[in-house]
Amino acid sequence: MGAMTSRTIECWLTDMDGVLVHEGEAIPGAADFIAALREHERPFLVLTNNSIYTARDLAARLAHSGIDVPEEAIWTSALATATFLTEQVPNGSAYVIGEAGLTTAMHEAGYTLTESSPDYVVLGETRTYSFEAITKAIRLIKAGARFIATNPDTTGPSAEGPLPATGAVAAMITAATGRSPYYVGKPNPMMFRSALNRVEAHSETTAMIGDRMDTDVVAGIEAGLETFLVLTGSTAPEDVDHHPFRPTHVVDSVADLVDRV
Structure with missing residues (x-):
């Protein structure tokens, strides 16, 4: 779903729950997507509004589900x-x-x-x-x-x-x-800007992947990023038209983005 553009994406930001994992289980294709980012040495950060856990804790939880994310690639609220x-x-x-x-x-x-x-x-x-x-x-x-x-x-x-x-x-x-x-956290684009500063990336060449229109997508738009909505979380296809803004792309899951890296 959603036409792919020719815009060059050099850096990726992605939400965690609903995009990479669901109730502690890896979403199919998530481990492959992260592996592709690391293989191609693409700057990336996993963003989460969860402030309970440290980045090290979250890296361990992701590893337990089979997704290998270094703790320095996790950015929490x-x-x-x-x-x-x-x-x-x-x-x-x-x-x-x-x-x-x-x-x-x-x-x-x-x-x-x-x-x-x-x-x-x-x-x-x-x-x-x-x-x-x-x-x-x-x-x-x-x-x-x-x-x-x-x-x-x-x-x-x-x-x-x-x-x-x-x-x-x-x-x-x-x-x-x-x-x-x-x-400070999503949907405040401040969180995205601090993430971009952390990996020394630019909004013009960065994409945000999320499962929520009211946090991930709207904050990505306001931060000037290309946005990908995945349908593996809290948003159904029919929900998209209920909002006065749209993501750049709607895809079934993060598995559809492995070849974009």
Whole structure:
């Protein structure tokens, strides 16, 4: 589906869930696509809004499913958030709600994690949102800390069904403080631009592969990238026309892109 253009693609960005893996299992063709990128020495990054895990954790999870991605080729919303804050306030301080993926990224960016008059409150993903931690965040924001969230996703998947995620908890904090967070992750094209900077790539020669119109595709368009929508995730073919924007291409799966590398 979707005509291929003659535009030269030198760098690839790809979402993870719904493009490379589904519920921990590799999507057919995903391992071949990554192998082709590495064989042809194409710059690439796997992008994810998941801030729970470190890049090393995610590389291990992908390897377990049979996809060989080096940890330096994984770009999470936690890493993008830490990079953004370093550019805003170098060696600043933050009160962080999140897991190891976020706290590690903040530490490595030179940030001090503190509950005492931080520059920022940074909200990320966690499986155990604490009422005490949320209360602390509300009080610090009311006292003047700036509010940052890794991503706007309101729910996350689990074996039992949807779980409240960063966006849902951010909405609660916003209701209590009157302050909305700045979201760094998708669909903010900021995450894509930081990814491009990481691999020293240019938007004119970079493509984004995703399974969601409202995050991957729209952010790719806004960042000036060629976009590929795959149908192995959350978007059905009939859903595409419901949006006021379109991907450059619609393909059945990432397997259809192996020959494009």
